[in-house]
Amino acid sequence: MHIFYIHQYFVTPSQGGATRSYHLAKGMVAKGLMVDMITAHQESFYDFKIIDGIRVHYLPVNYSQTMGFLRRIWAFLRFVVMAKRLIRKLPRPDYLYVTSTPLTTGLIALWAKKKFAIPYIFEVRDLWPDAPIEIGVIQNPLLQNYLWALEKKIYRQALKTVALSPGIANAIRQKVPSAEVHVVPNFADLNIFHPQPKCPKLLQKFGLKDTFTIIYAGAIGKVNALHELLDLAEATPYQFLIMGEGSELPTLQNEARQRRLSNLRFIPFGPKTTVNKVMSCADMACILFERSPIFKTNSPNKFFDALAMGKAILTNQKGWIGELVHNQELGIYHDCTKLERTLQQLEEIAQEPKALKKMQYNSRQLAERYFNAENAVSKILHVIDPDRFTASFNDEVYIRTA
CATH class of the missing domain: 3.40.50.2000 (Glycogen Phosphorylase B;)
Incomplete structure (x- = not known):
């Protein structure tokens, strides 16, 4: 054929x-x-x-x-x-x-x-x-x-x-x-993306601390709602990473500088092997889109890569991805109009390693079985x-x- x-x-x-x-x-x-x-x-x-x-x-x-x-x-x-x-x-x-x-x-x-x-x-x-x-x-x-x-x-x-x-x-x-x-x-490619412990050499290479870390790895466009990630970085002591490219990257970097977000790092986008290394330094991955009904149907690559890496998930979507996160106990839903609730949930996850590890385990199991x-x-x-x-x-x- x-x-x-x-x-x-x-x-x-x-x-x-x-x-x-x-x-x-x-x-x-x-x-x-x-x-x-x-x-x-x-x-x-x-x-x-x-x-x-x-x-x-x-x-x-x-x-x-x-x-x-x-x-x-x-x-x-x-x-x-x-x-x-x-x-x-x-x-x-x-x-x-x-x-x-x-x-x-x-x-x-x-x-x-x-x-x-x-x-x-x-x-x-x-x-x-x-x-x-x-x-x-x-x-x-x-x-x-x-x-x-x-x-x-x-x-x-x-x-x-x-x-x-x-x-x-x-x-x-x-x-x-x-x-x-x-x-x-x-x-996701389960051979490239797989759970890994944080490597001190990689943390040093990227100038990162060994602390609770949230990553966004993907396109940086107008629809990706990364201003919500900046809001979280401004309101918490946790470490945030943004790895990607797109039309909104310069605007986002400028806004981060204006806010003086010392806990937020921008890392240049690269091949899958580089994404793998950077994601291994994080505990949780973000899946963010603007709050429009059309984005509830999305099937974003970054979600499945995060599952394969065994990352807990933070998403602002209530579509099928949001339902998977809830039903399979992969992470939390973030509503930008209820920031305090998200902050409380993040604090609970950051201070309770067992809860975090359960979400991470569930993510990898879902990837292995279905995605x-x-x-x-x-x-x-x-x-x-x-x-x-x-x-x-x-x-x-x-x-x-x-």
Whole structure:
């Protein structure tokens, strides 16, 4: 079986970032599928590499989170045009596996189905265009209506859709009741991320104290609500780490300086191995987003990495992630309007090692049982070819949070 896997932001573990597509494609190859990954890079030329059996086609499409709205749209459309040109030159595959965001990757899927009768499976990582519309990025009514219509058309014409959370799956079914939707959440690489004791040499390397530490490791954008983390740092004696990159990083650093937060450290983002080392210095991980209903459906990589590292969780979300944190006793819910309650809970955790260790143990156990690459690959292969592949695990733990 031959798959064209289309993901504009494909990265490997050595590059850092969201490596879901790398692990899924690698798993497909291991089971005998031929996978051509069509992606983009920052260079000015086309490149081709074979990475762990994945045939990776790099298209020259410059993109950065610091770009303005119009430049981002141009990058999305340029990728669509260049991907179409490449697909014309390659042998016809059996399926397209197309992942969003951006939603515009669906244009490639629709075109390939019409032009070459290639069926496609569409993976929905975030609800587009609902997310940018809800946070005010897309305000033009005509553009909003066009994107909603495009979204429904992509779902209707997909052979199957893959949702990264129960909330996303429910939203797809409401928009297109006839859609066949499968939930395959994000996951962590349990070989890279695993519980480790704090290492004195690493603490010294990063200039950290051996004290109760809370970390945020991930994207630093307008939707990540990291001002709430600064509020916690200002109100507590604990140690806080922020490791990431994004458009809001300079603003956040400036605000931290103005507040004179001596207990907050910014650490440059890096590959998975570096994230692993930095996270090993922390006791608890933050999963923060702005308080908008759309973010309750998120399936953020940083949550699953934190589970694999065996970290207690602090989250300000009440969606399926918040329910997992509560039901599985992984950590605490933070309401910024009830700061004193969070401070009290943090004090109890910091002063009671047994309670902290129980949360950390629960996190790792949840990752091992449900949120690992093997389970996700098994489910994706079953979605692609249910006659050949059988899903080998029970997903009740997250399906029941829908």
